[in-house]
Amino acid sequence: MTKIVGTLGPNSRSVEVISGCLKAGMSVARFDFSWGDAEFHQETLENLKVAIKSAKKLCAVMLDTVGPELLIVNKSDRPISLEEGSFVILTPDQDKEATSNLLPINFSGLSKAVKKGDDIFIGQYLFTGSETTSVWLEVSEVKENDVVCLIKNSATLAGPLYTLHVSQIRIDLPTLTDKDKEVISTFGLRNKIDFLSLSYARRAEDVRHAREFLSKLGDLNQTQIFAKIENVEGLIHFDEILQEADGIILARGNLGIDLPPEKVFIYQKEALYKCNMAGKPAVVTRVVDSMTDNLRPTRAEATDVANAVLDGSDAILLGAETLRGLYPIETISTVGKICAEAEKVYNQDLYFKKTVKFVGEPMTHLESIASSAVRAAIKVKASVIICFTSSGRAARLIAKYRPTMPVLSVVIPRLKTNQLGWTFTGSFEARQSLIVRGLFPMLADPRHPAESTSATNESVLKVALDHGKACGVVKPHDRVVVCQKLGDASVVKIIELED
Numbered sequence: 001m002t003k004i005v006g007t008l009g010p011n012s013r014s015v016e017v018i019s020g021c022l023k024a025g026m027s028v029a030r031f032d033f034s035w036g037d038a039e040f041h042q043e044t045l046e047n048l049k050v051a052i053k054s055a056k057k058l059c060a061v062m063l064d065t066v067g068p069e070l071l072i073v074n075k076s077d078r079p080i081s082l083e084e085g086s087f088v089i090l091t092p093d094q095d096k097e098a099t100s101n102l103l104p105i106n107f108s109g110l111s112k113a114v115k116k117g118d119d120i121f122i123g124q125y126l127f128t129g130s131e132t133t134s135v136w137l138e139v140s141e142v143k144e145n146d147v148v149c150l151i152k153n154s155a156t157l158a159g160p161l162y163t164l165h166v167s168q169i170r171i172d173l174p175t176l177t178d179k180d181k182e183v184i185s186t187f188g189l190r191n192k193i194d195f196l197s198l199s200y201a202r203r204a205e206d207v208r209h210a211r212e213f214l215s216k217l218g219d220l221n222q223t224q225i226f227a228k229i230e231n232v233e234g235l236i237h238f239d240e241i242l243q244e245a246d247g248i249i250l251a252r253g254n255l256g257i258d259l260p261p262e263k264v265f266i267y268q269k270e271a272l273y274k275c276n277m278a279g280k281p282a283v284v285t286r287v288v289d290s291m292t293d294n295l296r297p298t299r300a301e302a303t304d305v306a307n308a309v310l311d312g313s314d315a316i317l318l319g320a321e322t323l324r325g326l327y328p329i330e331t332i333s334t335v336g337k338i339c340a341e342a343e344k345v346y347n348q349d350l351y352f353k354k355t356v357k358f359v360g361e362p363m364t365h366l367e368s369i370a371s372s373a374v375r376a377a378i379k380v381k382a383s384v385i386i387c388f389t390s391s392g393r394a395a396r397l398i399a400k401y402r403p404t405m406p407v408l409s410v411v412i413p414r415l416k417t418n419q420l421g422w423t424f425t426g427s428f429e430a431r432q433s434l435i436v437r438g439l440f441p442m443l444a445d446p447r448h449p450a451e452s453t454s455a456t457n458e459s460v461l462k463v464a465l466d467h468g469k470a471c472g473v474v475k476p477h478d479r480v481v482v483c484q485k486l487g488d489a490s491v492v493k494i495i496e497l498e499d
Helices: 015-024 038-055 178-190 204-215 218-222 232-236 238-244 252-258 261-278 299-311 328-344 348-359 365-379 393-400 427-435 454-471
Strands: 003-007 026-032 060-064 070-073 080-082 087-091 102-104 119-123 134-143 146-151 155-157 161-166 195-198 224-229 247-250 282-285 315-318 384-389 407-411 414-417 422-425 439-443 479-486 489-496
Touching: 003 328, 003 427, 015 026, 015 038, 015 328, 026 038, 026 315, 026 427, 038 178, 060 178, 060 427, 070 102, 119 155, 134 155, 161 252, 178 204, 178 218, 195 204, 204 218, 204 224, 204 238, 218 427, 224 232, 224 238, 232 238, 238 261, 247 261, 252 261, 252 282, 261 282, 261 299, 261 348, 299 328, 315 328, 348 365, 365 384, 365 393, 365 479, 365 489, 384 393, 384 454, 393 407, 393 427, 393 439, 407 427, 407 454, 422 427, 427 439, 439 454, 454 479
Parallel strands: 003 026, 003 315, 026 060, 060 195, 087 102, 195 224, 224 247, 247 282, 282 315, 384 407, 384 479, 407 439
Antiparallel strands: 070 161, 080 155, 087 146, 119 134, 119 161, 134 146, 414 422, 479 489
């Protein structure tokens, strides 16, 4: 029921590997523009399309912006060794070569932003727990544009790019950079991306600005924006960001550096709870780092995945593990198995009562229908809930109450015309439910309108039930709860299947 977002990259871009990832349980493919050019990602995406057809599995596309990310520029690509106790200079002069005592960076304002004693972290994926590839620096003095730092641990930085993170310091750069805008209006528009992952969202304004930008780009006005919370500033404004965004990604890699380690869990639990109550998808990152190089996660990581599910996350996002990891398919499969185990012991009853209490009375029309459908399904031990929807909102609301059984969201396409041609809407809505826990979309035949007579609904229902049987979630004599609109009224009905 918990979804898995996989990042596609050098080790996971062949049709064969992507098919394996889809079969193992990936339902959203993430394209991370922090590295690699548009051409590289486009080839990967073409392979994804082929894999979707061959694996017969739907998959949504997420574009991850770079945002105001500070990077060390290593043009020579040679590994750089840093020795504990010695000094290194960070300079904005990008023409200089990166060496053990000089590192060029892509930001000229660092010397104005930091002071003596500040902490700076550098690494390919920052502090991962493997401290031979990440380094911790302490600012010892600022000389004009250069920052002189004391090295706190010996490490070797390998590869062309490493991120630089200054703890608790605001970096004055736009959240949507010009490079991001260019990528969205070319790659994003051409491929009709389903989700935009907005890196370093710090205020609600950032999300509004991104939405305004998307609204001018044709089909992308349907793209959902997921705000990526990566620092303390994003946490401080969490409530206002949650109101504006369509979902939240908790980027624990950077958060874990901005926050003291002992505080990470409490913010995770609080953020997930708020997303759950708002009925917006929450995604957790950085769960099985060690699987980048190993076939099995550590015991702590396995526990961490399970706890993310118990805390209420909708999806688990895999970054380095699938991007450049050695075992992308096995990682997805392992995470899926852990999620399934955690779902078996998830206290749905307690969660349901908590959510109903939080929503309060009087409930809105849709909210009361959704909660009633889930309650009925649990009482009659239904094997599946089938929801007819055109915008996807009703299905998402049902999923908000976290039923223990899958929700089949039958998206009824709507026909729109601009006097020149006809277009169907619906495929965006169907794919966007691929990131919501327990929601499984189907696109219905457009000849069957959602609000029409019962006869056409019967035929759509039959298609949905046949799909359920083929997937193995519906068996003879099962009970099924159906949620649909008839005219202006919403109906929840329970049907018992025959042989």
